[in-house]
Amino acid sequence: MRTPEHPAPLRTAVVGTGNIGTDLLLKLETSPLLTCVLFAGRRAESPGLELARGRGVATSTDGIDAVLEAKDDIDLVFDATSAADATRHWGVVEPLGLPFIDLTPANRGKFCVPALNLETCVEEQYLSMVTCGGQAAVPMAHCITRIAGHVDYLEIVSASASASVGPASRANLDEYVHTTEQATGEFCDAARTKTVLIINPADPGIVMRNSVAVSTTERIDLDALRDAVTTMEKQIRSYVPGYRVVVPPVATGDRYMLTVEVEGRGDHFPPYAGNLDIITCAAVAAAEARAGRGRS
Numbered sequence: 001m002r003t004p005e006h007p008a009p010l011r012t013a014v015v016g017t018g019n020i021g022t023d024l025l026l027k028l029e030t031s032p033l034l035t036c037v038l039f040a041g042r043r044a045e046s047p048g049l050e051l052a053r054g055r056g057v058a059t060s061t062d063g064i065d066a067v068l069e070a071k072d073d074i075d076l077v078f079d080a081t082s083a084a085d086a087t088r089h090w091g092v093v094e095p096l097g098l099p100f101i102d103l104t105p106a107n108r109g110k111f112c113v114p115a116l117n118l119e120t121c122v123e124e125q126y127l128s129m130v131t132c133g134g135q136a137a138v139p140m141a142h143c144i145t146r147i148a149g150h151v152d153y154l155e156i157v158s159a160s161a162s163a164s165v166g167p168a169s170r171a172n173l174d175e176y177v178h179t180t181e182q183a184t185g186e187f188c189d190a191a192r193t194k195t196v197l198i199i200n201p202a203d204p205g206i207v208m209r210n211s212v213a214v215s216t217t218e219r220i221d222l223d224a225l226r227d228a229v230t231t232m233e234k235q236i237r238s239y240v241p242g243y244r245v246v247v248p249p250v251a252t253g254d255r256y257m258l259t260v261e262v263e264g265r266g267d268h269f270p271p272y273a274g275n276l277d278i279i280t281c282a283a284v285a286a287a288e289a290r291a292g293r294g295r296s
Contacts, residue, residue, distance in 0.1 A: 009035040010291040016080030017041030017048030019166040023276040026267035033291035040066040082168040083175040105179035114285040130183040132275040133158030137210040143228040145188040151216040154190035159198035161205030164273035208274035213257035239285040
C-alpha cells in the first residue's frame with residue numbers, strides 16, 4: 001500500500017533489449033525504489049522482449065517512440081542501446097525533462113561512477129555510466145593517482161567473455177575505448193592514459209577481469225595504497241557484490257599495478273558476465289540515489 005512512508009517506486013523505462021538492457025530489467029525487479037513500466041526495443045524476436053512479457057512488464061517494438069507516447073507514466077529513462085542511438089534518443093528525452101541514464105559509451109553528459117561522485121550526480125538530467133571497464137577500473141585508478149599524485153602513464157586492461165558482449169557493444173568498441181579514457185582523464189591525474197579491451201572467446205566464459213597499471217618516477221606508499229584500495233573495494237561491493245580485488249597493489253621498478261575481478265549475480269547470463277553487472281548495478285545505484293533524494 002502506498003503511504004508517505006512507503007511511496008510508489010520511481011517508474012522507469014528501459015530502451016534497449018539486448019544483454020545489458022535485459023540484465024538491467026532483472027536488476028530493477030529487486031529494487032525497492034525503482035520499477036520498470038516499459039521495456040522497449042526494435043526487434044520483435046528479441047529474447048529480452050519475450051522475457052519481459054513473461055514477467056508482466058509492458059513491452060514495445062517502437063523503441064524511443066514508445067517512451068514519447070508513455071511519457072506521462074515514466075519518471076526516468078535508461079538507455080541500453082548503442083552510442084549513436086543513445087545520442088539520438090537524448091534529443092527526444094531532453095525536452096521532456098525526464099532523467100536519462102545512459103549505459104552506452106556515447107560520451108555525453110556527466111560521467112557517473114557511483115563510488116567516486118554519486119552525490120554530485122543526482123541533480124543531473126543526463127548521466128553517462130561510462131563503460132563496464134570504466135566502472136570496474138577507474139575507481140582503482142583514482143586510488144592510485146590520489147596516493148601517488150601525478151603519474152606519467154596509466155593503463156587499463158579489461159577482459160570479458162565473448163558470449164556476454166552483444167552486437168551493440170561490439171559495434172561501439174572505438175567509442176568504448178575513447179569514453180573509458182575520457183573518464184580516466186577526468187577522475188585521475190595522469191599525463192597519458194590507455195585503455196585495452198579484450199573479448200575472450202574461451203568456453204566456459206572467463207570472469208570479467210580488469211588490471212590497472214601506472215608508471216611513475218615518484219615512489220608510492222604501498223601500505224597507503226593498499227588501504228585505499230581496500231576501502232574502495234568495500235564501497236563498490238555495496239552495490240556490486242561480486243566485485244573483488246584479486247591482485248592487491250604490487251610494484252616492479254617504477255611500475256605499480258593491481259587487478260580486480262567482477263563476478264555477476266547470474267541474472268541474465270552466467271556469473272562470469274560481471275561486465276553486465278558492473279554497469280547495470282552502477283546505473284541502478286544512480287537511479288536509486290535520485291529516487292531516495294526525492295523521498296527525503
